[in-house]
C-alpha cells in the first residue's frame with residue numbers, strides 16, 4: 562500500500578517494522594486483549610496444538626482490534642485507517658510538530674536490521690552493491706565488492722556493539738555469506 566500525504570510526501574506500507582506506523586487499540590478493547598493473553602498463558606491446554614490455537618487467537622484478536630495509524634515524516638500529518646474507505650487525516654496544531662510520534666518506545670535503542678547485497682549482474686539496480694540498515698536514513702551504494710564487505714562489517718560491529726541490531730545478512734549473488742541474529 563502506498564498513499565500520498567497532502568504535502569507531497571509518499572507514505573509506504575509494504576514492509577514490517579515501519580517507524581512511522583502504529584497499531585492502535587482502543588482503551589475499550591485493551592483489557593479484553595490483555596485478558597485473552599492471560600487466558601492463553603494460564604488456561605490453554607497442555608499440548609503444542611493447544612498453545613498454537615491460543616497464540617492464533619491472540620494474533621487474530623490483535624488484528625481485529627487494531628486500527629492502523631501513520632505519520633508523515635515530512636510534515637507530521639497523522640492518518641488513521643479506521644476500516645473506512647479512506648484514511649482520516651489529522652493536521653498538527655503547531656508549526657513544528659514531533660514527526661516521530663509513532664516510532665518505537667525504545668527510541669534510538671530500538672533493535673533494527675542490517676542488509677548487505679552484492680550482485681555481479683543486476684539488470685534492475687544501477688549499482689552492484691547496496692547496504693541498508695534501519696539506522697540509516699538512506700541506503701549506501703557501492704560499486705566495489707571489497708569496499709562493500711568492509712563497510713558492511715564496520716556497520717555490523719558498530720550496531721551490534723551498541724545493542725541496536727536484531728539481525729544482519731550479507732549476500733553475494735544470492736548466496737548468504739554472513740548472517741547473524743539475536744536468537
Ligand SMILES: [Zn+2]
Pocket residue numbers: 566567568569570633634635636637638
Ligand atoms: Zn506530509
